[in-house]
Amino acid sequence: MxxxxxxxxxxxxxxxxxxxxxxxxxxxxxxxxxxxxxxxxxxxxxxxxxxxxxxxxxxxxxxxxxxxxxxxxxxxxxxxxxxxxxxxxxxxxxxxxxxxxxxxxxxxxxxxRTIQHSLQRVVTERERLAAFGRIAAGIAHEVKNPLGGIRGAAELLELRATDSQTRESARLIVREVDRIATLVDDLMVFARGEKLQLAPVNLHRLLDDVLDLLAHDPLSASARVERHFDPSLPELLADPDRLVQVFLNLARNALQALEAKGGTLLIRTRVSVDHRLLTEDGARVPEVLVEFEDTGPGIPADVLENVSTPFFTTRARGTGLGLALSKHWVARHGGVLRVESVPGKGTTVRVSLPLRRTE
Ligand SMILES: Nc1ncnc2c1ncn2[C@@H]1O[C@H](COP(=O)(O)OP(=O)(O)O)[C@@H](O)[C@H]1O
Ligand SMILES: [Mg+2]
Missing domain, CATH: 3.30.450.20 (PAS domain)
Structure with a gap:
């Protein structure tokens, strides 16, 4: 030739x-x-x-x-x-x-077409969440109001009850109402689309705080937690409270996956300058990656498709809002949350956040 x-x-x-x-x-x-x-x-x-x-x-x-x-x-x-x-x-x-x-x-x-393809997926996902938010708002408002009334009435019943069985039933109503109220509060988060409170964040300190919080949880008993933190990671501009919520959810999911047989949860951070994220104001910025990698049972392909759908859960006491909310908050930061899993090997949840400099 x-x-x-x-x-x-x-x-x-x-x-x-x-x-x-x-x-x-x-x-x-x-x-x-x-x-x-x-x-x-x-x-x-x-x-x-x-x-x-x-x-x-x-x-x-x-x-x-x-x-x-x-x-x-x-x-x-x-x-x-x-x-x-x-x-x-x-x-x-x-x-x-x-x-x-x-x-x-x-x-x-x-x-x-990988980049266009993944951008399209992000856009579709955002639209889906926005539509869900509008529905959630409607339902949440309708449900929240009568809850107060039910709770008040049940408390009154408890006070007036003359036998222990009625008193216990009234307490049960109060407990269950509180559970619904928590769920509704979670739902409202989608609906309100609250503004982010941006502040300089030291991601490693934030992750350490999250892991310290979980260290006292019985959930952590059977898991080994490892940190591979990239020391060159600079401070970034983000909403620390929201990120704590996101990372708590991801760590908790991983620990729950490890509960039965034990294993390792590895939390890795790194900066990637090759892949740049497009922020809402149109700027291209490097991304910070935070990965939660566990050696749990993994997620079968048909389940994996649905894990970020609000209310999807495979756990008896799960709400199915952990990943959906986490995805929401990461997206609000202009980032992307991806779940990858090999059944039998484990699961990796990858959060990429735009590196908005603090200076
Ligand atoms: N690290 C993980 N390993 C295995 N399965 C997971 C993991 N994280 C999430 N999942 C699956 O995704 C589902 C949804 O998770 P999530 O949105 O946090 O809701 P919940 O924890 O209330 O079930 C879980 O029920 C579980 O089936
Ligand atoms: Mg969860």
Whole structure:
């Protein structure tokens, strides 16, 4: 191949993979190598099925274009990564033809859409939460008002009761009303969309406080808690009370996951300058990552889809608001909360916050 063609291909921003009439990789440009985590030496001459596996849409598209001579397209194809979250790629396969008009190869164009894809997910999620907030507000107001009346009446009943059974029933009403009131208060948080009280925050001190608080909780008995804090982490501008709420929820979830069999909760912090978060005022800022990684039982895929939905819980006494609220507050900071899990291995909840400098 002439050097110039390789230079041209490498300058193309999309990934380009040229396949011959046997379906073997002939040329591959730099972007395709990045997407596929490979090199021209590793896949040159290899059948296209060998690159991503025979069942991958990319190989099937190439074969379809080769046999039909038509262009084949597939959007949002997942490409697994060795160490990172998988990429989302749009693929177009167009045939090339010999002088008799028979397909003699395929050009695959790969466009990495991972960033747009995750931004779209964030936007959809925010809209979903906003819609939920409006419904929650309506319900919360309707429920909150009569609760006071019920509680007052039950207390009166308790005072006037002449037998212990009635008194105990009245106490039960008061207790349960208080439980509903707590739930309604949690709900109102979505509804009010309260303003953040931003202040300079030393994240490590804040995390230490959260963990000290939990150290006295019987929940912590069977778990080992480790901290891997990045010492270069600067102070950031955030709402400390909200962050305490978020991290308490995440740590508590992890400890609950470890309760039965024990294990480790690892809390890791780091600054990432590669990935920049877009803040509400349109500025691009580096992100601070706070990860809660536990070695608990993990979350099956069908459950994982729902864990951040308000009221979704698999626990008998759970409210299902922990992750939904945490996600809400992280989003209000302009950040993103992601849950990843490998069933049988554990769960990682990754909070990324924009590094708004305090000065
Ligand atoms: N670290 C974790 N390990 C395993 N499952 C988890 C973890 N964190 C959350 N979950 C799952 O997500 C669900 C929702 O969590 P959450 O919103 O905090 O509500 P709750 O804790 O009240 O159930 C939990 O019921 C549980 O099934
Ligand atoms: Mg919880």
């Amino acid at each position: 002439p050097v110039d063609l390789q230079r041209v291909l490498d300058a193309v921003l999309d990934g380009v993979l040229v396949v011959d009439r046997e379906g073997r990789v002939e040329h591959v440009n730099a972007e395709a190598c990045r997407i596929l985590e490979t090199s021209p030496e590793a896949i040159g001459g290899e059948p296209i099925e060998g690159v991503l596996g025979p069942d991958h849409a990319m190989a099937k598209l190439a074969r379809a274009a080769l046999s039909s001579g038509r262009t084949a397209l597939a959007s949002d194809q997942a490409v697994e990564r060795r160490h990172e979250v998988k990429l989302v790629v749009d693929v177009a396969a167009s045939a090339t033809f010999d002088e008799r008009g028979t397909p003699d190869g395929v050009v695959l164009a790969l466009r990495d």
